[in-house]
Amino acid sequence: MKYRGWEAAVPKLALAGALGVFFLLMFPLLKPYPFSDDWxxxxxxxxxxxxxxxxxxxxxNDHRIPxxxxLHYFLLMPTGGDFRALMxxxxxxxxxxxxxxxxxxRLLRDGRPSLGDACAPLILLGGxxxxxxxxxxxxxxxxxxxxSLAAWAAVSYLRGRLSYGVEYAFLLLILCAWCGGNGIISAAALxxxxxxxxxxxxRAxxxxxxxxxxxxxxLWAATLAGLVLTWKPSGATAQSEHGLAQQLPPFLAGMxxxxxxxxxxxxxxxxxxxxAAIVAAAVLVGVWTLWRRWRLRERRGFETLIVLAVLGQSLLTLMVVAVSRAVAQPWSPGLELHYGFLTTLIPLSAWALISAGAGPRTQRALALLALAGAAWIFSYNTDWRIGSxxxxxxxVAAAQAALLSKRSAAEVADKHIQEYYYLHDPASREAVAEAIPLLRQMPLWRERPGTPQE
Incomplete structure (x- = not known):
């Protein structure tokens, strides 16, 4: 069956369009100063x-993130402390x-393009x-x-596109392990x-x-072992498990x-x-495809196993985050903004498995549904973000002007703490007040003649 070129073009256009929306409509409105942990x-x-x-x-906190x-150090130094570079x-x-x-x-579908592949940028790059x-x-x-890069390298190797793909994948997983506790889980599972x-x-x-x-x-095994053995729980993780049974189910559902x-x-x-339906369908299709290919001794069974492992590590990360954080706080609307990105590989790995296992007509019908759903979610999230x-x-402009003014750090932190930190308690105000003089040493934040005052 001959596939139309626009089916291959739509995912690329979605990626370019999502980036364009960010640069044109969001970036000019972002905070140029630190927020919360950035301090x-x-x-x-x-x-x-x-x-x-x-x-x-x-x-x-709980994480080693060198x-x-x-990367942030070498972005902030040449920009003089413009924290928009981090975004x-x-x-x-x-x-x-x-x-x-x-x-x-596309590799799992033997190179056939699909409109459903546009779900990736629409989910990952929304607001x-x-x-x-x-x-x-x-x-x-x-x-x-x-x-994601590790999974791509391994699948590309199995498809004859990347000679040392497995070795690259292990090196990428080492980098992943240095991205905090969530990265350790991903590196081990993949x-x-x-x-x-x-x-x-x-043997071959x-x-x-x-x-x-x-x-x-x-190197991969040594990195994981070293990180696990030297890990120390933060105060939030080490809290009592009192109330976990009541708070865990809604936290899992929210995640x-x-x-x-x-x-x-x-x-x-x-x-x-x-x-839940997406996960169940992906597992059923993936396990069936894996069993069928391994029964025929097809080497391609490993690519299905790798994508299933991506889905599995996403679910495992979800569970670990829920267990570790539910002891400190109940689930509340808004935590999706913070933890949600960790779960984005659930629908993306599921789509790769389902679209590869479906017939051409079924796959096209599912692709239209997936694209419509992802486009709606992207539109809703982006509209909310731009409005916010x-x-x-x-x-933001007032908080920026205050940092450039002659006002004392304590006064600035006290008045604009909501713009500088997600907590508004005395400890947070004190921490920001102590960091403001350091920020004012950076070129972008030094007082300049003619700086407008509040």
Whole structure:
């Protein structure tokens, strides 16, 4: 059957369009100053600070995030402290993840394009998550991007497109493991099917490939072991489990549908049921495809196993986050913006499995439904985000002017704490007040003649 060129063009147009919406309608309204965890960078960025290994590899709450710290450092220094640069990085990595899933889904369908592949950019690049407005969301976005790249590299290898794809995949999973606790879960879960693939090909592999794989696997295993053994729980994670039984079910339900972003905040029942149906269908199709291919001893069974592992690690991450955070707080609408990006690979891996297992006519019908649903979610989330940014821009401009003024740091922090931190308690006000003098040492935030005062 001859496929039309526009079916291949639509996912690319969706990716370009989503990026265009961000740059034209969202980026000009973003906060150029730090928000919440971003303030922790000032000690290293200020004139008296320095880029040290202790700071790079030190724990931030529960997480070791040296890749994020390093990239953010080298973005903030040349921009003079313009924190909007961090959102550009967020969108770049989200776009990379979207590209990976466009390619993975098409490879699983033997190269056939599909309108449904446009779901990837529409879900990952919408305004329904904090990544479009908060630099520190890179922790979640980076782990999703590295996991996606690893899955693409492995599937490309199995399709004869990337000679050392498995080795690249292990190296990408090492980077993923350095993206916090969520990255460790992804790196471990996706490494398992790759180990099975290495074992299956061990006898046929050349001596050079065997050595390279042994090195890649050794680095991957050593990284995971070191991170797990040196991990220390933060105060939130170490809290008592009192009330967990009551708070866990709604937290799990909220997390499961949070891949829809802000759109998931209302009408819990239908959206939760839809997500459960998508997961169930993907598992059934994936397991059936895996059994059929392995019964025929087809090497392609490993690509199905890898995508199933992506779906599995997303669900596992969801469960770990729910268990660790439900002890500290009940689920509440709005947490989708923070945690939702971690669950975005649930629908994307599900679409890759389902579209590969469906016949041409069924696949096209499902593609139209998937595209319509993803477009609606993107439209809703983007409209909400742009409205929120526009409504809040006067406060952003006032908070920016206050930072450039001669007013004391304590006075500025006290008046504009809602623009600087998600908590408004005395401890947060004090932390921001202590960091403002460090921010004012950076070129963008030094007082300039003629700076308008509040």
């Amino acid at each position: 922790s960078y000032l000690e290293a960025l200020s004139g008296g600070g320095s880029l040290s290994l202790k700071w790079l590899f030190g724990l931030h 890749i994020q710290k390093l 550009l990085l967020n969108m770049a990595f989200a776009a990379i993840a979207a590209w990976c899933w466009i390619r993975i889904a 329904g998550f904090n990544g479009v407005s908060w630099g520190f969301s890179f922790q979640f976005i980076s782990s999703v991007a590295f996991a 490494g398992a099917p790759l180990l099975l693939l290495c074992a299956a090909e061990h 592999a050349t001596r050079l490939r065997t050595r390279v794989r042994f090195l890649a696997v050794g 499961l549908k949070s891949w829809m972003g802000v759109y998931a905040m209302a009408d819990d029942g239908p959206k939760l049921a839809l997500t 940014l526009r409504d809040g821009y006067p406060q």
